[in-house]
Amino acid sequence: MELWIGAVNLGLIYAFMAMGVYVSFRIYDFPDITVDGSLTTGAAVAAILLVAGVHPLLALPAAFAAGAVAGTATALIHTKLKVNGLLAGILVMTALYSVNLHIMGRANIPLLKEETLFSWLAGFNPGLPGEAWLLLVLLAVMALFAAAVTWFLRTDLGVTMRATGDNPAMVAANGVDVDWMKLLGIAFANALVALSGALAAQYQGFVDIGMGIGVIVFGLASVIIGESLLRGRSLWAMVIGVIVGSVVFRLMVALALSVGLNPIDLKLITALFVLATLILSRRVAAGRLLPSARGAAIGGAVALAGGALLFGLPQLEQQNPTPTAALGKDVKLQPGHYRIGIIQIVEHQVLDDTREAFIRELAELGYVEGRNTEFLLANAHGDIATLPTLLDSFVQRDADLVLSISTPATQAAISRIHDRPVLFATVSNPFVIDAGTDDSHHLPNVTGVYGSVPMDQFMAMSTAILPGMKRIGVMWNEGQANAVYSVGELRKVLAADYPQIEMKAGIVGSSAEVYDQALALGNQGIDAFVLPPDNTVFSAIEAVEKAANQFHIPIFLSEIARIQAGIVGAVGFDYHASGIQAAHLAYRILAKGEKPNDIPFQQYTGLHWGVNLDKAKELKIAIPDEVMKRAELVVKNGKLKDLRRLTTIGVVQFADRVVSKEPRDAQ
Numbered sequence: 001m002e003l004w005i006g007a008v009n010l011g012l013i014y015a016f017m018a019m020g021v022y023v024s025f026r027i028y029d030f031p032d033i034t035v036d037g038s039l040t041t042g043a044a045v046a047a048i049l050l051v052a053g054v055h056p057l058l059a060l061p062a063a064f065a066a067g068a069v070a071g072t073a074t075a076l077i078h079t080k081l082k083v084n085g086l087l088a089g090i091l092v093m094t095a096l097y098s099v100n101l102h103i104m105g106r107a108n109i110p111l112l113k114e115e116t117l118f119s120w121l122a123g124f125n126p127g128l129p130g131e132a133w134l135l136l137v138l139l140a141v142m143a144l145f146a147a148a149v150t151w152f153l154r155t156d157l158g159v160t161m162r163a164t165g166d167n168p169a170m171v172a173a174n175g176v177d178v179d180w181m182k183l184l185g186i187a188f189a190n191a192l193v194a195l196s197g198a199l200a201a202q203y204q205g206f207v208d209i210g211m212g213i214g215v216i217v218f219g220l221a222s223v224i225i226g227e228s229l230l231r232g233r234s235l236w237a238m239v240i241g242v243i244v245g246s247v248v249f250r251l252m253v254a255l256a257l258s259v260g261l262n263p264i265d266l267k268l269i270t271a272l273f274v275l276a277t278l279i280l281s282r283r284v285a286a287g288r289l290l291p292s293a294r295g296a297a298i299g300g301a302v303a304l305a306g307g308a309l310l311f312g313l314p315q316l317e318q319q320n321p322t323p324t325a326a327l328g329k330d331v332k333l334q335p336g337h338y339r340i341g342i343i344q345i346v347e348h349q350v351l352d353d354t355r356e357a358f359i360r361e362l363a364e365l366g367y368v369e370g371r372n373t374e375f376l377l378a379n380a381h382g383d384i385a386t387l388p389t390l391l392d393s394f395v396q397r398d399a400d401l402v403l404s405i406s407t408p409a410t411q412a413a414i415s416r417i418h419d420r421p422v423l424f425a426t427v428s429n430p431f432v433i434d435a436g437t438d439d440s441h442h443l444p445n446v447t448g449v450y451g452s453v454p455m456d457q458f459m460a461m462s463t464a465i466l467p468g469m470k471r472i473g474v475m476w477n478e479g480q481a482n483a484v485y486s487v488g489e490l491r492k493v494l495a496a497d498y499p500q501i502e503m504k505a506g507i508v509g510s511s512a513e514v515y516d517q518a519l520a521l522g523n524q525g526i527d528a529f530v531l532p533p534d535n536t537v538f539s540a541i542e543a544v545e546k547a548a549n550q551f552h553i554p555i556f557l558s559e560i561a562r563i564q565a566g567i568v569g570a571v572g573f574d575y576h577a578s579g580i581q582a583a584h585l586a587y588r589i590l591a592k593g594e595k596p597n598d599i600p601f602q603q604y605t606g607l608h609w610g611v612n613l614d615k616a617k618e619l620k621i622a623i624p625d626e627v628m629k630r631a632e633l634v635v636k637n638g639k640l641k642d643l644r645r646l647t648t649i650g651v652v653q654f655a656d657r658v659v660s661k662e663p664r665d666a667q
Contacts, residue, residue, distance in 0.1 A: 003396035005131040007254035007389060011247030012138040013199045014215075014222070018246040019149065019239070020067075020192035021219030027165040028185050030078075033089035035193045035219060037096030038070040039212035042194025043201035044103040047111060050202070056117040060198055067194020068187040070096060075183035097509065100209060101478050108407070108481040109207045112415055112434040116202035146239045153235050161185050193219075204388055205415025206433070208408060209479040211384045217271055218385075222246040254389050338367065338590055341376040341394035343387070343413065344405040348535065349561060350575045351405045354426045357579030358403060358586075365587045380409070387412035395420075401586055404448075407433060407481055414446050421589050421596045424448030425582040426575055428482040428533070430601060439601040447596040449581040451573065451604035452482070453533060453558040455490040458571045459498060461609055462530055462556040464627050465569050465616075472530040473521035473553075475506040475514065475537045475544070483534035486558070490532055514540035518547035529555045533572075541565055554619055563610040563633050564640055568621060570610040570633070574644070577606045608632045608644060 017039060024032040042063035049059040070092060077088040101107065118134060125133045152158045164171045164181040172178050193215075201207040226245025230237045256269075342358070344351045359375060367373040376399060378390040391413055394402055401421045404413040410424040411433045422443075424430060427450040436442025463469060474490065476483040494501055504524050506517035514537055521529070529548055531537055537544065538559060545566035548555050557563075560572040581602055588594045610633030611623050628634075632643040 003254055003389070003392040004251065005135055006392040007250045008247055009131060009134055009138055009203070010200075010385075010388065011222075011250035012135075012142055012243070013203055014196055014218070014250065015142060015243040015246040016145070016199065017193045017196035017215060018219050018222035018226070018242050019145075020189040020196070021216065022223045022238075022242050023185055023189040023192070025220065025223065027162055028182060028189075029165060030182070030186060031086050031089070032071075032074060032186060032189065033086065033216050034070055034074045034092045034096070034186075034190055035216050036212045036214065037093040037100065038067045038190040038193045039197035039200075039215050040100045040207070040209065041070050041096055041103070042067050042197035043207040043211060044100045044109075045194070046198035047109040047201055047207040048103060048105075050111060050114040050116060051109065056115060056120055056202060060117070060195060063198035064191045064195045067197075068191040070194070071187035071190030072183060074190070075179075075186040078186075079179035079182055097209070097479070104207065104209065106481065106484055107209045107479045108411070108433070110411060110432070110434045111202060111205050111207070116205075117199065118202055142243055146236070146243060149239050150235045153239075157184075200385075204384075204412060206411045208384050208411075208481075210382070214383070215385070218249065222249045225249055250389075253386070254392070337372045337374075338400045339374045339376065339397060340367075340586070341378065341391075341397075341399035341402040342405065343378040343380070343390055343394070343402065343409045345380050345384075345387075345408040346382045346406070346535075347379060348406075350559075351426055353575045354405050354579040354582070355403075357576035358425065358583045359579075361580045361583035362586060365583065365591075367587075367590065384408060384412070388416055391416045401589060403582060403586070410435065410448070414443055418445060420445065422446045422448075423582050423585055423589075423596075424450070425578045428452040429485050432481070432485065436601065439603075442597075442601060444595075444597040447585060447599040447601060449578050449585070449602045449604065451578075452486055452489070453572055454607070455486065455493045455532065456497065457607065458530070458532070458556070458558050459490070459493050461569050461571050461627060461630075462528065463498065463501075464624055465556075465611075465621060466528055466554060469501055469527045471502045471504060471524070471526045472528050473504050473506060473518070473524070473526040474530055474532065475508060475517055475521070476532065476534040477508050477510075477536035479509065480534055480536060483532065483536075486532035486534070490530075508536055511536055511540035511543075515543035515547055518544045519550070522547055522551040522553060526553060528553055531555065531557050533558050538562070541567075552619060554615070554621060560608050560610045560633055563612055564635055566615055567612050568615050568619065569612070569623075569627070572608065572610075573604045574606055574608060578604055581605065606644075610634070614638065 017035065020035060024030045024035075045066040046056075046059040046063045049062055050056060074088050074092045077083045077091060078085045083091070121134065121137055122130065128136070153162060160171065160176055161181055161184065164176065164178055164185070168178045171181070197212065200211070222245040223242055224245070225248050226241035226243070229244055229248065230241035342355055344355065355377075359369065362373065363369070369375050376394060376397060378393070380386050380390060387409065391402070395417065399420065401423065402413055402417055403423045403425060404410040405424070405426050407427050410427050410430065413422050413424070414433070414435055422445055424435070424446070425448055427448065429452065430436060430442075430448065430450050431438070435446055435448075474487065476487050478484060491503065494503055504521055504526055506521045508514050508517050518529070529544060531544070538557075541557070541562055542565070544555060549566065554568040555566060557567045557570045558572050560570045560574065563570045581604070585599060585602070588599060589596065609627070609630045611627060611631045612635040613623060614635055614637065616623050634641045634643070
């Protein structure tokens with residue numbers, strides 16, 4: 001039941017956002033994309049107030065006011081500067097990304113240790129299950145909200161706002177300032193969206209800079225569903241329809257994900273649903289199609305459900321080849337059989353390597369898929385809003401253990417799951433998301449493997465190869481929490497050990513900006529690009545290489561997987577090791593019965609150095625002998641020589657494979 005109750009609760013929380021979209025889209029016929037940014041604004045304002053110790057109830061009106069300010073900015077650009085409404089929303093949404101980062105001070109704020117509205121409400125729980133109690137509270141809040149909005153829209157001001165949307169010329173002829181009415185409406189709409197963001201952040205237990213991306217489409221879908229289900233001219237029907245539409249949409253998402261829909265297809269199917277329903281509704285209104293507008297949305301809903309099955313079942317069958325998994329049924333496992341949920345935030349080589357190594361290593365330890373183990377694979381594909389639903393589906397299917405790969409997935413998992421073991425892997429720093437205070441003191445059901453490339457070793461290699469460096473170019477995305485952490489560590493190392501080196505910063509918001517920033521840094525006379533871990537920059541490393549080649553500047557990278565690109569030197573981990581270490585932790589929990597609370601966090605093992613002699617020769621850089629002695633990955637004449645394999649051969653030559661790995665568990 002957790003999956004469905006959780007979906008209803010999410011729907012009620014996002015109903016505020018859906019109502020905001022209704023106000024701008026239906027009442028004012030204003031396609032306001034500001035909501036993609038204002039939702040995060042509300043979450044960010046609420047988060048910093050909660051961290052500062054402000055009562056969660058007081059944080060909500062502050063978030064409401066912040067959203068109103070964002071909407072006001074859009075309305076002023078549209079009405080006073082005469083900018084197209086859609087473009088005005090895009091401009092403000094884009095600006096809000098930077099504004100939200102300034103509000104938060106970082107890309108991600110954990111709220112696990114803070115008193116949130118929902119932890120505060122839990123203190124009044126008469127003994128019901130947590131989600132069920134929350135559902136009762138939210139239903140009461142929604143009843144009050146529906147009454148308040150209905151009352152407001154019936155006041156003179158509310159009637160004037162609705163009339164402005166219906167016929168601005170008539171309203172202006174009656175002496176009403178149309179621009180002022182538009183400003184008031186758009187501000188009110190975004191205030192509701194921000195309020196929704198504040199509630200969603202407290203519900204999921206953290207705020208992330210990317211949590212608002214794409215919510216405009218989800219809001220439109222909720223509005224259209226609500227209009228079709230509760231077709232009526234009364235204000236009550238309109239307001240309750242929006243709330244019901246938001247809940248139904250979240251239930252449809254939960255259903256789609258539960259049958260195996262790949263989350264990467266969710267926004268595509270939702271967009272097609274909205275498009276189909278809009279087209280059908282217009283034809284219905286023209287009398288050329290179904291006799292009822294209800295049929296238009298029913299057709300769209302069928303398209304959404306059919307798309308979920310079409311996209312979902314093949315994906316599910318591919319991930320879970322057992323017949324019961326393919327049918328989406330929950331069956332009681334035999335003794336000694338286990339169900340393991342694996343969740344990651346995006347499709348990425350490092351994260352995929354971790355997942356595959358985890359599954360392979362568990363097979364070596366006796367936990368084989370299709371024989372005694374069922375793996376439930378989930379990938380949010382960057383959509384943070386789907387993480388709680390995906391995790392609820394693991395609980396619904398009674399997973400014995402959950403592995404979260406990446407920081408956002410782990411943050412959602414430790415906030416959402418408390419009644420079964422949660423392992424994490426490929427996380428830079430679990431302490432910044434409040435998973436624990438040190439390796440031995442952490443959340444009772446949580447343990448895992450973490451680590452980040454030591455910036456002192458990264459700089460040691462870089463300065464050994466290029467000892468005369470005076471100025472380095474560093475690029476990162478402020479929206480990537482791991483990147484911000486690594487850059488902070490790099491600053492500390494530079495200040496302590498290399499005061500003569502000046503760091504030139506290149507901040508990027510997307511991979512499309514990497515090339516321009518790299519050119520800008522090259523024009524500032526840097527001696528080298530020194531690039532800490534950052535998914536945005538690394539995904540466009542070819543752009544950095546292209547810019548670096550124009551200035552004949554070497555690149556030093558903190559990821560060994562790209563050593564065959566135009567990189568002179570690299571320091572990094574083999575993230576297969578992260579999955580292997582996590583598998584041994586899972587073995588200790590499943591086979592030995594150890595509790596996560598008794599298992600300290602582990603740091604990655606196996607930091608490796610790599611050099612590209614071909615690129616060094618091209619740039620006339622001589623690699624010192626001290627670096628060559630440490631380099632385990634060497635590119636020469638276009639071929640990669642991997643010296644790490646020699647160590648593995650030496651280990652397994654004298655002992656059984658499983659026994660030889662026992663010492664790693666003790667590290």
